Amino acid sequence: MTSKNQTSCTIVIFGATGDLAKRKLFPSIYNLYTKGELGEHFAVIGAARREWSHETLREKVEDSLKESKIQVNDDLDDFLTHFHYISLNVTSKESYQNLHSLITEVEGKFSIPGNRMFYLAMAPQFFGTIASYLKSEGLTNETGWNRLMIEKPFGHDLPSAKKLNNEIREAFREDEIYRIDHYLGKEMVQNIEVIRFANAIFEPLWSNRYISNVQITSSETLGVEERGGYYDKSGALRDMVQNHILQMVALLAMEPPIRLSTDEIRSEKIKALRALRPISGDQIDQYFVRGQYGPGAVKNQEVPGYRSEPNVDAESNTETFVAGKLLIDNFRWAGVPFYIRTGKRMAEKSTKIVIQFKDMPMNLYYKSNDEVHPNLLIIHIQPEEGISIVLNGEKLDYSPQTTPVKLDYAHNSTDKLNTPEAYEKLLHDAIKGDATNFTHWDEVALSWKYVDEIDNAWQQKKATQFPNYEAGSMGPKESDHLLAQDGFHWWSLDE
Numbered sequence: 067m068t069s070k071n072q073t074s075c076t077i078v079i080f081g082a083t084g085d086l087a088k089r090k091l092f093p094s095i096y097n098l099y100t101k102g103e104l105g106e107h108f109a110v111i112g113a114a115r116r117e118w119s120h121e122t123l124r125e126k127v128e129d130s131l132k133e134s135k136i137q138v139n140d141d142l143d144d145f146l147t148h149f150h151y152i153s154l155n156v157t158s159k160e161s162y163q164n165l166h167s168l169i170t171e172v173e174g175k176f177s178i179p180g181n182r183m184f185y186l187a188m189a190p191q192f193f194g195t196i197a198s199y200l201k202s203e204g205l206t207n208e209t210g211w212n213r214l215m216i217e218k219p220f221g222h223d224l225p226s227a228k229k230l231n232n233e234i235r236e237a238f239r240e241d242e243i244y245r246i247d248h249y250l251g252k253e254m255v256q257n258i259e260v261i262r263f264a265n266a267i268f269e270p271l272w273s274n275r276y277i278s279n280v281q282i283t284s285s286e287t288l289g290v291e292e293r294g295g296y297y298d299k300s301g302a303l304r305d306m307v308q309n310h311i312l313q314m315v316a317l318l319a320m321e322p323p324i325r326l327s328t329d330e331i332r333s334e335k336i337k338a339l340r341a342l343r344p345i346s347g348d349q350i351d352q353y354f355v356r357g358q359y360g361p362g363a364v365k366n367q368e369v370p371g372y373r374s375e376p377n378v379d380a381e382s383n384t385e386t387f388v389a390g391k392l393l394i395d396n397f398r399w400a401g402v403p404f405y406i407r408t409g410k411r412m413a414e415k416s417t418k419i420v421i422q423f424k425d426m427p428m429n430l431y432y433k434s435n436d437e438v439h440p441n442l443l444i445i446h447i448q449p450e451e452g453i454s455i456v457l458n459g460e461k462l463d464y465s466p467q468t469t470p471v472k473l474d475y476a477h478n479s480t481d482k483l484n485t486p487e488a489y490e491k492l493l494h495d496a497i498k499g500d501a502t503n504f505t506h507w508d509e510v511a512l513s514w515k516y517v518d519e520i521d522n523a524w525q526q527k528k529a530t531q532f533p534n535y536e537a538g539s540m541g542p543k544e545s546d547h548l549l550a551q552d553g554f555h556w557w558s559l560d561e
């Protein structure tokens with residue numbers, strides 16, 4: 067018997083021999099199994115071109131669990147019997163008949179009532195083809211539910227994203243499509259709503275009346291590793307800002323939804339994204355800064371510049387760093403800059419949001435030479451998770467002066483940098499049919515529209531002289547000027 071918490075379904079992973087399946091998906095599925103979320107009425111079918119047998123896939127799954135350092139229990143053998151493999155080429159129509167037969171076979175074997183999850187862990191050029199064959203070859207079931215989980219990148223710009231969306235919408239309804247943004251699976255990104263909407267002390271202050279600026283940093287110490295081919299055509303704006311950063315902006319800026327349903331939350335996020343002020347070409351330098359790393363040292367290790375990375379053009383003008391000032395033109399946020407920055411080969415691996423509050427109208431402790439310390443709310447996304455609040459307390463030296471005092475509720479992350487944790491949550495939600503932490507097409511389209519304008523403005527300008535920041539630094543100095551022109555500065559990642 068399946069308990070009411072367990073969902074019976076077949077998960078078909080296209081790209082099961084690839085990196086994502088090995089590092090994220092298999093460990094996540096195992097965690098869901100050991101936590102009792104999957105029960106016995108489920109099956110996983112791995113699909114890719116390699117000539118693997120069911121047994122090879124099971125061995126690879128076991129290896130992936132070992133490599134992920136997951137605690138494996140004595141349920142492992144039972145778990146592995148749920149895995150099956152089919153060698154196919156996704157571009158060949160005939161493959162889908164064989165896959166259909168295998169799905170029917172496993173549905174019989176594990177008494178699965180036709181619920182099918184199709185996970186596209188493959189290069190994006192295949193997304194449309196797979197979706198369309200799934201429909202035309204009759205793999206989308208009439209008796210159970212059908213869901214399509216689709217990896218990033220969702221297009222390269224707005225026109226290509228629209229084209230892809232039209233292709234998949236021919237086969238799947240919007241409510242059947244789960245577009246992944248793995249940041250939405252992170253514990254503290256999900257917590258933004260809780261911090262805002264479950265704490266009476268924050269929401270009344272959450273506007274231009276009390277907040278002076280918001281800062282979002284997502285910095286990485288890694289370079290492009292083995293993804294130079296993809297990254298050189300993408301750059302930081304498309305790779306990080308269009309999706310993860312704008313999703314965090316939307317969660318911070320949205321109005322409280324009338325209830326916590328997928329549709330209501332998405333609708334508020336969409337409104338926030340619609341209010342983003344477009345940046346015109348002649349204003350671009352006042353609002354956005356791009357950078358590319360040169361050689362340097364990260365954590366005392368010498369590393370090469372971006373242009374010397376494998377599969378990167380030796381004269382590449384792709385940005386590996388972006389900083390920006392976003393303005394949200396609505397009643398709540400008019401006049402409050404949202405500063406964002408993200409980049410590769412920076413000094414720290416850290417994702418952090420700092421909400422800086424306005425100063426007191428009259429600070430009784432203020433002396434003309436004293437530094438005024440604003441109150442800060444810091445949301446630590448990774449590697450620590452939690453929040454800190456920076457207040458002013460009395461200096462313990464009999465002087466009528468204040469000193470910043472930090473209240474910390476932060477702990478070391480179990481979600482270690484893009485680990486199975488986020489994927490586990492997202493897989494769990496998708497299996498349960500909860501699309502809240504996935505991106506609706508309107509969010510994707512609005513994000514591309516915003517980002518395309520920045521990219522167009524950059525294309526029309528003379529290219530910035532790259533490289534313009536040293537690996538191991540916090541990006542080009544122009545990123546500091548972006549805030550300095552408004553009288554602010556980036557808060558340190560150690561805050």
Ligand SMILES: NC(=O)C1=CN([C@@H]2O[C@H](COP(=O)(O)OP(=O)(O)OC[C@H]3O[C@@H](n4cnc5c(N)ncnc54)[C@H](OP(=O)(O)O)[C@@H]3O)[C@@H](O)[C@H]2O)C=CC1
Nearest residue numbers: 081082083084085086114115116155156187188189217218
């Ligand atoms: N790896 C990661 O950490 C992340 C990946 N992603 C996204 O996930 C997706 C997959 O990435 P990743 O796993 O790294 O990619 P890989 O290159 O490691 O894997 C690609 C997979 O596609 C299969 N494949 C390629 N061509 C065909 C074909 N014609 N027919 C059937 N199978 C095919 C390959 O198997 P075979 O050669 O056996 O056919 C392989 O299993 C991409 O969209 C990526 O952007 C997103 C976030 C993180």
Ligand SMILES: O=C1O[C@H](COP(=O)(O)O)[C@@H](O)[C@H](O)[C@H]1O
Nearest residue numbers: 218284286305306417483484485
């Ligand atoms: O989507 C992506 O995200 C990772 C960063 O993810 P994180 O969870 O480690 O912060 C980034 O390295 C990659 O380039 C990008 O495609």
